[in-house]
Amino acid sequence: xxxxxxxxxxxxxxxxxxxxxxxxxxxxxxxxxxxxxxxxxxxxxxxxxxxxxxxxxxxxxxxxxxxxxxxxxxxxxxxxxxxxxxxxxxxxxxxxxxxxxxxxxxxxxxxxxxxxxxxxxxxxxxxxxxxxxxxxxxxxxxxxxxxxxxxxxxxxxxxxxxxxxxxxxxxxxxxxxxxxxxxxxxxxxxxxxxxxxxxxxxxxxxxxxxxxxxxxxxxxxxxxxxxxxxxxxxxxxxxxxxxxxxxxxxxxxxxxxxxxxxxxxxxxxxxxxxxxxxxxxxxxxxxxxxxxxxxxxxxxxxxxxxxxxxxxxxxxxxxxxxxxxxxxxxxxxxxxxxxxxxxxxxxxxxxxxxxxxxxxxxxxxxxxxxxxxxxxxxxxxxxxxxxxxxxxxxxxxxxxxxxxxxxxxxxxxxxxxxxxxxxxxxxxxxxxxxxxxxxxxxxxxxxxxxxxxxxxxxxxxxxxxxxxxxxxxxxxxxxxxxxxxxxxxxxxxxxxxxxxxxxxxxxxxxxxxxxxxxxxxxxxxxxxxxxxxxxxxxxxxxxxxxxxxxxxxxxxxxxxxxxxxxxxxxxxxxxxxxxxxxxxxxxxxxxxxxxxxxxxxxxxxxxxxxxxxxxxxxxxxxxxxxxxxxxxxxxxxxxxxxxxxxxxxxxxxxxxxxxxxxxxxxxxxxxxxxxxxxxxxxxxxxxxxxxxxxxxxxxxxxxxxxxxxxxxxxxxxxxxxxxxxxxxxxxxxxxxxxxxxxxxxxxxxxxxxxxxxxxxxxxxxxxxxxxxxxxxxxxxxx
Numbered sequence: 001x002x003x004x005x006x007x008x009x010x011x012x013x014x015x016x017x018x019x020x021x022x023x024x025x026x027x028x029x030x031x032x033x034x035x036x037x038x039x040x041x042x043x044x045x046x047x048x049x050x051x052x053x054x055x056x057x058x059x060x061x062x063x064x065x066x067x068x069x070x071x072x073x074x075x076x077x078x079x080x081x082x083x084x085x086x087x088x089x090x091x092x093x094x095x096x097x098x099x100x101x102x103x104x105x106x107x108x109x110x111x112x113x114x115x116x117x118x119x120x121x122x123x124x125x126x127x128x129x130x131x132x133x134x135x136x137x138x139x140x141x142x143x144x145x146x147x148x149x150x151x152x153x154x155x156x157x158x159x160x161x162x163x164x165x166x167x168x169x170x171x172x173x174x175x176x177x178x179x180x181x182x183x184x185x186x187x188x189x190x191x192x193x194x195x196x197x198x199x200x201x202x203x204x205x206x207x208x209x210x211x212x213x214x215x216x217x218x219x220x221x222x223x224x225x226x227x228x229x230x231x232x233x234x235x236x237x238x239x240x241x242x243x244x245x246x247x248x249x250x251x252x253x254x255x256x257x258x259x260x261x262x263x264x265x266x267x268x269x270x271x272x273x274x275x276x277x278x279x280x281x282x283x284x285x286x287x288x289x290x291x292x293x294x295x296x297x298x299x300x301x302x303x304x305x306x307x308x309x310x311x312x313x314x315x316x317x318x319x320x321x322x323x324x325x326x327x328x329x330x331x332x333x334x335x336x337x338x339x340x341x342x343x344x345x346x347x348x349x350x351x352x353x354x355x356x357x358x359x360x361x362x363x364x365x366x367x368x369x370x371x372x373x374x375x376x377x378x379x380x381x382x383x384x385x386x387x388x389x390x391x392x393x394x395x396x397x398x399x400x401x402x403x404x405x406x407x408x409x410x411x412x413x414x415x416x417x418x419x420x421x422x423x424x425x426x427x428x429x430x431x432x433x434x435x436x437x438x439x440x441x442x443x444x445x446x447x448x449x450x451x452x453x454x455x456x457x458x459x460x461x462x463x464x465x466x467x468x469x470x471x472x473x474x475x476x477x478x479x480x481x482x483x484x485x486x487x488x489x490x491x492x493x494x495x496x497x498x499x500x501x502x503x504x505x506x507x508x509x510x511x512x513x514x515x516x517x518x519x520x521x522x523x524x525x526x527x528x529x530x531x532x533x534x535x536x537x538x539x540x541x542x543x544x545x546x547x548x549x550x551x552x553x554x555x556x557x558x559x560x561x562x563x564x565x566x567x568x569x570x571x572x573x574x575x576x577x578x579x580x581x582x583x584x585x586x587x588x589x590x591x592x593x594x595x596x597x598x599x600x601x602x603x604x605x606x607x608x609x610x611x612x613x614x615x616x617x618x619x620x621x622x623x624x625x626x627x628x629x630x631x632x633x634x635x636x637x638x639x640x641x642x643x644x645x646x647x648x649x650x651x652x653x654x655x656x657x658x659x660x661x662x663x664x665x666x667x668x669x670x671x672x673x674x675x676x677x678x679x680x681x682x683x684x685x686x687x688x689x690x691x692x693x694x695x696x697x698x699x700x701x702x703x704x705x706x707x708x709x710x711x712x713x714x715x716x717x718x719x720x721x722x723x724x725x726x727x728x729x730x731x732x733x734x735x736x737x738x739x740x741x742x743x744x745x746x747x748x749x750x751x752x753x754x755x756x757x758x759x760x761x762x763x764x765x766x767x768x769x770x771x772x773x774x775x776x777x778x779x780x781x782x
Contacts, residue, residue, distance in 0.1 A: 001049075002040075002041055002042055003041040003042075003045045003049045004049060005040075006037055006040035006041040007037065007041075007104070009040060010033055010036060010037040010040070010105065010108075010109065011104060011105070011108035011109060012108075012256075013033065013108075013109050013256050013257065014109060014111065014249075014251055014255045014256045014257070015029050015033075015109050015110055015111065015255060015256065015257040015258075015259065016110075016111040016112060016113075016245070016255040016257070016258050016259075016309065017029075017111075017112045017113075017258075017259055017260040018112070018113055018159035018243070018258065018260055018262070018292060018295065018296070018309060019113070019114055019115075019159065019260050019261070019262045019263055019292065020112035020113065020114045020119060020120065020123040020154060020260075021114065021119050021122075021123070021261065022119065022122050022123060022126060023112070023122060023123030023124070023125075023126035023127060023154075024126070025259050025260055025261065026110050026112055026123065026126075026127060026154075027062075027126050027127060027130050028062055029109075029110065029257075029259060030102060030105050030106065030109075030110060030127070030130060031059070031062070031063065031064045031130075033105045033109055034057070034064055034098075034101050034102060034105060035057060035059055035064060037101060037105070038057055038101070043055070044057065044066075044094065044097050044098070044101075045097060046093050046096070046097055047096070047097070047100060052093055052094055052097060054068050054069045055067075055068060055094045055097075056068075064098075066094055066098065068091055068094060092136060095134055095135075095136040096136045098134035099131065099134040099135055099136055102130065102131050102134055103131060103148055106127060106131065106148060106150070106153065107148065107153075107189060107190075110127075110153060111153055111154070111245070111249050111251070111255065112153070112154045112155070113154070113155050113156070113157045113159040113243050114154075114156065114157075114159075115156070115157065115158045115159070115239045116156075116239075117156045117236050117237060117238070117239065120154055120155070120156045120236060121236075123154050124150040124151075124154050127150060127154070128147050128150070131147055131148075132147065135147070146192045148189055148190060149188050149189055149190075149191055149197065150189075151188065151233045151234055151236065152185040152186070152188055152189055152233045152248075152249075153189065153249075155233055155240065155243075155248055156236045156238070156239045156240060157231075157239055157240035157241075157242065157243040157248070158239050158240065158241060158242065158243060159243035159292075159295065159309075160243075160278070160281075160288070160291050160292065160295050161241060161242045161243065161277065161281065162242060162243065162244060162281065162295075162307070163224050163227060163228065163242045163244040163247065164222070164223045164224045164227065173214070174211065174214060174225070177207060177210070177211050178211075178225075178228070178229075180207055181204060181207060181208070182247075182250060184200055184203060184204045184207070185204075185233060186250075187200055188200045188201075188204075188233075201234045204232065204234065205232070205234075208229060208232065211229055212229070227241065227242055228244070228247050231247075231248075233248070243309075245309060253311045253312075254307065254308060254309055254310050254311030254312070254314060255309055255310055255311060255314060256311060256314050256315070257314060257315045257316075257317070258296045258309055258310050258314065258315075258316050258317070258318075259316075259317045259318070260292070260318055260319075261318070261319045261320070262288060262289040262292035262293075262318060262320055263288050263289065264287060264288070264289050264320065264321045264357055265287065265288040266287050267285055267286060267287065270285070270288070278291060282294055284332065286329065286330065286333075287321065287323070287330075289318075289320040289321055289324075290324065290330060290332075290333045292318065292320075293316075293318065293320075293333055293336060293337070294308075294333075294336060295308065295309055296308055296309045296310045296316050296318075297310055297316065297336060297340065297366060298336065308366075310366050311366070312366055312367065313365065313366060313367055314365070314366050315343075315363065315364070315365055315366075316362070316363070316364050316365075316366065317361065317362070317363040318361070318362055319348060319359055319360070319361045320359065320360060320362070321357050321358070321359060321360070322347065322348075322357075322358040322359055322360040322719055323358075323719070323720055324360075324409070325360065325408060325409040325410070325719050326406070326408045326409070326410075326716070326717060326718050326719045326720070327718075327720060328406065328726070331406060331407060334401075334406075334407045334408070334409065335407060337362060337364065338398060338401060338402050338407060339368070339369075340364045340365065340366055340367060340368070340369065341364055341365040341366075341367045341368070341369040341370075341373060341375075341398075342362070342363075342364045342369070342373075342375040342398055343363045343364055343365055343375055343376070344361070344362075344363040344375060344376045344377070344378065345360065345361070345362055345363075345375065345376075345377050345378070345409060346360065346361040346377075346378035346379075347360060347378065347379045347380045347411060348360055348361050349380060358719070360409075361378075369398050372397060372399075373397070373398050374395035374396055374397050374398065375395060375396065375398055376392065376393070376395055377392075377393045377396055377411070377412050378390060378391070378392050378393070379391055379393060379411035379412070379413065380411065393411075393412050393413070396412045400412070400417075400420070403424065403425075403428070404420060404424055404716065405423075405424060405427045405428055405431060405716055405730070406431070406716075406730075408715075408716050408717075410715040410716060411715065415711065416711075416715045416716075418780065419711070419712055419715065419716070419780070420716070422778070422779060422780065423463060423712075423732045426463045426732070427463070427465070427716075427730070427732050430463070430464070430465050430468070431465070431730070434454075434465065434467075434468060435467075437450065437451065438451070438465070438467035438468060438729055439467075439726060439729065440473075440726075441471055441472065441473040441640075444467075444471045444679075445471075451468060451679065452679070452680060454468060455468065455469065455679065455680075458735050459735065460735050460736060460737040460738075460740075461734065461735060461737075462734070462735045463732050463733070463734055463735075464732070464733045464734075464735065465729060465730060465731065465732060465733065466676070466700070466728055466729055466730070466731040466732075466733050467728070467729025467730065468733075469678065469679060469733060470648075470676040470677055470678055470679055470700075470729075471643075471676065471677055471679050472640075472643065472648070472674070472675055472676035472677055472725050472728075473639065473640040473642075473643060473725065474637075474639050474640050474671050474725070475603075475639070475640045475643075475668070475669035475670050475671045475672075475673055475675060476620075476630070476636070476637065476638060476639065476640065476641075476644075476668055476669065476670060476671060477636060477637040477639070477670070477671040478620075478630060478635075478636050479633055479634075479635025479636040479637070480560055480633075480635060480636075481566045481567075481568055482551075482555065482560065482563070482566070482567060482568055482569060482570075483552075483560075483629075484620055484621050484626060484629075484630065485568045485570070485602060485604070485618055485619070485620055485621075486568065486570035486571060486572040486599060486618070486619050486620075486621070487568055487570065487571055487572075487617055487618060487619075488571075488572060488574060488577070488617050488618070488619055489544075489571045489572060489573050489574075490573075490574050491615075491617030492617065493617040494571055494617075497568065497569065497571060498536075498539070498571070499536075500567070501539055501547065501551070501569055502532060502535040502536045502538075502539055503532065503535075504563045504564065504567070505519070505535045505538075505539075506532045506535045508562065508563075509529060509535075513558060513562065514554060514558065516529055518553075518554065518557075519538065519550075522542070522546065522550050544570070544571050544572070547569070547570075547571075548569070548570050551563065551569040551570075568618070572599055572619060575597065576597050576598075576599050576619075577597055577599050577600065577601070577619060578592055578596065578597045578598055578599065578600050578622065580600050580601060580645055580665070580666035580667065581666060583600075583645065587622075588644060588645050589641070590624060590627060591622055591623050591624035591625070591626060591627030591628065592622050592623055592624065593623070593624065594623045594624065594625065598621060598622050598623040598626075599619040599620065599621055599622065600619060600620060600622045600645075600667070600668060601615075601616050601618070601619055601665060601666070601667040601668070602616060602618040602619050602620035602667060602668050602669075602670065603616050603618070603650060603664060603665075603667040603668070603669040603670060603673040603675065604616065604618045604670040604672065604673060615665075616665075616667060620668055622668070637671065639671075640669070643669065643675060643677055644667075644668045644669070645666045645667070645668070646666065646677050647663070647664060647665060647666055647677075648664045648675055648676055648677035648678065649661055649662065649663055649664055649675070649676060649700050649701055649704075650662060650664040650669065650673050650674055650675040650676070651673075651674050651704065651723070651728075652672065652673070652674070661700060661701050661703075661704035661705055662701060663698075663701060663752075674723065674724065674725050674728065675725075676700075676725065676728060698744055698745055698748045699733075699736065699741065699744050700733075701748060702744050702747065702748055702770055702773075702774065703731075703733070703774060705751075705770075706767065706770050706771050706774050707771060708771075708774050708775065708778055708780060709731060709774075712731070712732070713727070713731065716730075717730050717731065734777050734778050734779070736777050740773070740776075740777050743773055744773065747766060747769060747770050747773065750766050751763075751766055751767075751770070754766065
């Protein structure tokens, strides 16, 4: 009776992986259900429900092993012929019982789908192999027991797309014939002989053909019915255009459990037609993993035109990209998850070989959370010398995340909870009141007067947002850096450029891309081109203008990316630089006369991540012709022009722990250089500095280059690999007192002097002083 009750419990569970891939999750689920079934039964039983002695199941390396009389069972054909030994039953019964248990779980519990036919084949193979480990020889025929047919359990289908809503049909007799198709699929699972399988497949297709001939089918059978009839589990070369558990498996109320690792395909990897399809069902088109959550949990579309795959009270467990934790466009997903009863959220790091995506595991129950509901959070923390150690935090109230800025997910360590308590409510108020006025530069311009009035009202100790104090936008994208940019010969980067020019020429000659005659035309007396040093010598014999002409001619002949995309081959002297401080407004907007020094500093984004200060090694040709070309080129994006030649602060868009912010001079900034600029309204203290730009730039540089702001950003603004201007606008800024601002200015002076090599002060001591100062200003000390 106990074994029967256990079987009813386990076999009553329906579990689905809607994107099976290689089938690993379903195989693991089968083994887990097997262990739970045996545990509930009190032991492994034969088909009569009698316990089998000396059969202990062990879970090892994601596999269930059987220990028989203290040793791992190794089943062979000879075992099937063994006779009972005293009171012990032969291992034949153990093997047979294991096969029966696994087959029962596959038949009654496991379901899956994938849009990729090859993935479905691999998944079925994985399940067969797992079952084959427990296959047994029939004592009479001495043949291995037949494996089940999985075509009706693992289907090739697009699980994101449901069947259209609506009743099946008004055609007389159609419902009965549809039921016969479902019964056919149930029989096929256990069909043994090939002839029996063929007979079932043929009868299925025959019945479909008879239905297609029914009178009035096209008139009275809705789209839903026609799509149901178009699908056959036996035709697996192309995916079914929908996924419906009721029609495919007879699961009417949804699955009890949904597990999986949905694909992380971004919207950039989805064609326009499919995006429109997703928009039609979900009201948005996003990374596919986001849609899998909605498909599992929700009634989709504005009119609820499909039912979620998970039943009410069911359990969902997905491992996906962690990007939904903070990404603004995934606020809808965070709201969805927080509307159900979270059980566990885990920062899973990067567990997959060859994949660079940080992941998260979410486990929840499809049920409205009770007031005060708490869930478990497993996060990554740094403990002493151990980085990213796993830690299970005390259960935390779910409303903590609902009430966080933008409902972000974050690790609930003591520091983060303190930051949330200090800033969360005020940041929410500011975002609610101002975000629609500051989320783009054009909106900031449109609300200029209201923002200026707000800034004038600020007092020391007030909390603002960086976007309320500054403006900024995307910088210039040339579309062809080699045509417009140069490296300053006086910079540290110049020697690297010289070496790379020779190496690239040498490589292209050796692989036959460039003919030696093309180089010998430039310098006829130079004949030796056997070694890399010959190319160095060749280039040293040319002037920089000759080298520039050579490289440009070769690019025109062989393609603009001949030397590598974005490679800058041109070097210029500082004498060719215009004084950005003395440019007229017309020169800033339309370019400089070509007979004058016409290169200007270009802030390209700092890959090295210099903090505080770094003079850009790049310059851009700002001649009248060059500016005209940038404005008219279909490859370039001439954007953010109103910010060119303004002083401010900038950082690289690559999101490391530190923002690595630095003062930005009067430059043209690149699209990769995230640059922001102070806006009028805050009164600068003339005893400290006479420029609002300086006030903001110094202060932001201090904040961004120490631990507090980067930690806040990582937890509450962006966990992704890039940090954009729109992210920066959400940083909370505490307005300092005049004395605090004076201390900020002094510390920045020291940091820049150390960076320039003009001071021998202890950098670590300066940074410790800065850390202490910021903690004081932000009320986070102690």
